[in-house]
Amino acid sequence: MREICIAHSPDADDLFMYYAIVFGWVDTPCAFKNIALDIQTLNALALQKFYAVSAISFGVYPLIAQDYALLRTGLSFGKGYGPKLIKKKDKILKKHFKVALSGEHTTNALLFRLKYPQARIIYKNFLDIETAVLSGEVDAGVLIHESILNFDASLSVEAHLWDIWLDLTKKELPLPLGGMAISRSIPLIQAIAIEESLTKAVKIATTQKQILSKMLLDRHLVRVNSKDLETYLNLYANTDSISLNQTQLRGIEKLFELGYEGGFYPHKIDPLDCLIPSEYKQVRYN
Structure with a gap:
């Protein structure tokens, strides 16, 4: 597999979820390089199909669904809080x-x-x-x-x-804020491997939170102090960020429904149809 660029924001939650890879704690299926840009720039570049793997706002996804699949990891949801x-x-x-x-x-x-x-x-x-x-x-x-x-x-x-x-x-569903998308041009078995590596990175980050947070702070990679970093990560980079669950999926579905009914999206899409079919790996190698 060729080198893959992983685009993410420079915000503390994205850095936290990705940097286990930068620090060499996670094996990857190919060489990864990363770039950090603000989220609206990433949204705009996703509309141009610029990066193979990118953090995005869930709000933009229905506009790029033909070109990108949703990843199940690297998730930021609000639960009783948000912007x-x-x-x-x-x-x-x-x-x-x-x-x-x-x-x-x-x-x-x-x-x-x-x-x-x-x-x-x-x-x-x-x-x-x-x-x-x-x-x-x-x-x-x-x-x-x-x-x-x-x-x-x-x-x-x-x-x-x-x-x-x-x-x-009219329901208490988690608020979908940000996630990750992967280009549909990447072969499926490779896309599955990339998703697995990113999932491992988020899982390791959450289990080694204190060590990773200190490394980010010591290298001046985040904009906040240690107290605010802990607060922020508790909100947006936690165990709910590791892998998409059914309640989160219903939140995404509701967001897309609201956007469609409000005239912001040309089509109503089901997020379940937009995920990588990870079961393909088991079928192929069995």
Whole structure:
């Protein structure tokens, strides 16, 4: 198999889930190289079929389903938490308020647009959203990733996207935020091997959390301190990140359904049909 590029975000959860491979703790079926880019850039590049394996927002997947399969590992879900819509404490948001979002194809943008269809949206790198709110460039902004942990004391939370998710779904399903996708151009048996290696990396990371976290901190690979790193990993890189379960699958299905009914996707897709048929390996070698 040729060298495979694994694209992921530079956020603490993605680094944590992948770096067991960088540190040589996991055997891989071929040479892996990795690149870190912000999630909206990865979403946009996935639309161009740029990387063979890439982290993506679940919100973009129905637009790339013909070219990419979903992997069962490297998952980030919200369970009682998620991105936050913030504003200045004394600000009253009107119907057409101006808001900064982290990217057109992110999951948080999909949910926001379903909840606030009349808001005026601009897109910014997620690291610049808090500043845009503080400066008055926008009335509000949706914070994601590590930004949800700490923000300026003059700001307050207008809405939690977890609550918006519950309001839209009428069910308490995990909120699908980010996952991994693999190009359908990769031969199936090789795709299965790649998924197995990435799954091992996430599993080892979670079982060796303290050691791996210290290595990331010592090498200045993450943007947060040790306390915030532990908090963030407990939220988004945990045992639920190792392998997709049925409850998570229902959450993804509901997200795709909401996007289709809202007119954001041309077709309604079943995520179960988008997974790699891992049983093929057993059939082929038996």
